[in-house]
Amino acid sequence: MIILQANQVARLFGADVLFENIQMEIDSHARIALVGRNGAGKSTLLKIIAGSEQPDAGQVIRNKNIRLGYLAQNSGLASEETVWNEMLKAFDSLRQMEQRMRQLEVEMGQIDVTSAQYQSLLKEYDQIQHQFAENNGYGYENEIRSVLHGFQFGAEFYEQAINNLSGGQRTRLALAKLLLQKPDLLILDEPTNHLDIETLAWLEGYLQAYQGALLIVSHDRYFLDKVVTEVYELSRQKMRYFKGNYSKYLDLKAQQLASEWKAYEKQQEEIQKLEDFVARNLVRASTTKRAQSRRKQLEKMDRLDKPQGDEKSAHFLFDIEKASGNVVLQLTDGAIGYEETILSAPIELDIRKQEAIALVGPNGIGKSTLLKSIIGKIPLIQGQLHLGTNVSIGYYDQGQAELNANKTILHELWDEHPTTPEGDIRTILGSFLFSGEEVEKPIALLSGGEKARVALAKLSMNKDNFLVLDEPTNHLDIDNKEVLENALIDYEGTLLFVSHDRYFINRIATKVIELSETGSKLYLGDYDYYLEKKREEAELKALLEQETTQTKEANTAGKQSFQQSKEQQKQLRSLKRKAEQYEQEIEALEEKITELELAMTLPENLANHQALVELNTSLEAAKEQQEKLLEQWEAIIGELEVIEDATN
Incomplete structure (x- = not known):
């Protein structure tokens, strides 16, 4: 059943058109993504569909019976209530039913059960109770707890006043309340902002099971692939529809563009032939009529527009001025936090040249704090930090605090590189989509996406060999995210x-470091590998917990199995021997790698191309073997930790 239609909708700013002739249909169980560049008008269109703004042309027709919920981008919940009391408001109608049921129970207890009045009250009570049960009246408090837990709000938050919470927490609560209200059409503008990876995964699962319709704007490709089944693309003032998730949309879009080019080129060939025939034969008496016929055919032809590919994207690279040594950064027994509050410890880092390491963990665990400690902005609470030879650090701040709001875009770069000609600065800014008079805009007037591009432009000019990036994809649309990914891959x-x-982590990371209250843990792979290892650890932990529980029960009954304990000790000794063997092999390879790198710098080898090739081949083989051994060693250490925890 169609619950909403947008017909010929347009938004105009004087003579300028943001979008026009927009057509959209939303079914009662639709899962729709609205995608497009920053500035294309996605948020504006959502406001028009939600009814908070009116279109300049066209109309939005809504089913009169639908309940519509809309969450604007970065809109936090403003309330003087506690978290729990505010969430209860999502169930006001159920609570009124509950109150009426209690009232009826009191009234029925005061009158004769054989009276007509009693029977009338009993009938009303049965009707309300049936409706109450159908709408989860006996379980709505558990539903509140479940949703709050999904958004990382434990019981300690229930009695806290919402106005005392952070902006990010209030944004999550606004989304939580909207989900609890269960509107027939849920319209979400960038719902994944301020969510950590664990919460994102929970939200994906919740929305996949959502009973109503979804209309979502998001730049999170992984999220869109999991949740949506239809895509509307808003581009160049027009709308296009594609069936499938985001990855399918990309495939269909490429196929459609190829088909359009084929049809366009075929028609152009036909036009060329007709025009040539007319030009050659119009003045000849014997062929004039045929030429006139061809000319009429040309005039009647419905000419295809030249296909337009993707809109203009930024295009840039990150170069380095000077290569660093093999060891880039090492941190031993690190602890991060503020004053006496430790967020995470112990943290161990050993970052080597050309590695790409993703730092993950829940919100509030100190990921940004660790980055700021590495660049020297916040002191470590404890630990020894060592930077390698020739390491120069470039830092990207997610809040763009490094930008000067009083400067223009041009002078933000030029003042740091005064010897660079203005023309060169403008060329660099052009590659980040700032051209002409745009470079004279003050930083203070820029959007989040524009500030992000300025910050990346500054980073590219510095040519540092170690980039420390805090949420570099925030504020970037999907196309410019892909440009950034390609630049970082190169x-x-x-x-x-x-x-x-x-999605970004999967494309970029060669290793993942998970940060938690108990410190850091290294995973030798991309995000999918990290997820797989986490699942394996969870399954193993559950199995061991089950075995431990069974063992404790057996101990209580006086039936502890000596053989089982013996097997565990045997397994521990075996794993420790394997770990020591791998450590020795890894250490030997490390020495070999160091020797090969040193050999490549010797004058006799630098002058011998064949020798250099052979040394480099040996070096790459040694590094590859070392990576494999590290992965196997890490797996064994993980098993050891789990078994030792279970036996303690």
Whole structure:
């Protein structure tokens, strides 16, 4: 059943058209993504569909019986209530039913059960009770707890006043309340902002099971692939529809563009032939009539527009001025936090040249704090930090605090590189989509996406060999995210970055470091590998917990199995021997790698191309073997930790 239609909708700003002739249909169980560049008008269109703004042309027709819920981008919940009391408001109608049921129970207890009045009250009570039960009246408090838990609000938050919480927490509560209200059409503008990876995964699962319709704007490709089944693309003032998730949309869009080019080129060939025939034969008496016929055919032809590919994207690279040594950064027994509050410890980092490491963990665990400690903005509470030879750090701040609001875009770069000609600065800014008079805009007037591009432009000019990036994809649309990904994949330096964009992590990361209250843990792979290892750890932990529970029960009954304990000790000894063997092999390879790198710098080898090739081949083989051994060693250490925890 169609619950909403947008017909010929337009938004105009004087003579300028933001979008026009927009057509959209939303079914009662639709899962729709609205995608497009920053500035295309996605948020404006959502406001028109939600009814908070009126279109300049066209109309939005809504089913009169539908309940519509709309969450604007970064809109936090403003309330003087506690978290729990505010969430209860989502169930006001149920609570009124509950109150009426209690009232009827009192009234029925005061009158004769054989009277007509009693029977009338009993009938009303049965009707309300049936409706109450159908709408989860006996379980809505558990539903509140479940949703709050999904958004990382434990019981300690229930009695806290909402106005005392952070902006990010209030944004999550606004979304939580909207989900609890269960509107027939849920319209969400960038709902994944301020969510950590664990919460994102929970929200994906919740929305997949949502009973109503969804209309979502998001730049999170992983999220869109999991949740949506239809895509509307808003581009160049027009709308296009594609069936499928985001990845399917990309495939269909490419196929459609190829088909349009084929049809366009075929028609152009036909036009060329007709025009040539007319030009050659119009003045000849014997062929004039045929030429006139061809000319009429040309005039009647419905000419296809030249296909337009993707809109203009930024295009840039990150170069390095000077290569660093093999060891880029090492941190031993680190602890981060503020004053006496430790957020995470112990933290161990060993970052090597050309590695790309993603730092993940829940919100509030200190990921940004660790990055700021590495660049020297916040002191470590404890630990020894060592930077390698020739390491130069470039830092990207997610809040763009490094930008000067009083400067123009041009002078933000030029003042740091005064010897660079203005023309060169303008060329660099052009590659980040700032051209002409745009470079004279003050930083203070820029959007989040524009500030992000300025910050990236500054970073590219510095040519540092170690980039420390805090949420670099925030505020970037999907196309410009892909440009950034490609630039970082081609980057010859070293990367350490924090991101909640799982697609981005998958493309960039060669290793993942998980930060928790108990410190850091290394995973030797991309995000999908990290997820797989986490699942394996959870399954193993559950199995061991089950075995431990069974063992404790057996101990209580006086039936502890000596053989089982013996087997565990045997398994522990075996794993420790394997771990020691791998450590020795890894250490030997490390020495070999160091020797090969040193050999490549010797004058006799630098002058011998064949020798250099052979040394480099040996070096790459040694590094590859070392990675494999590290992965196997890490798996064994993980098993040891789990078994030792279970036996303690």
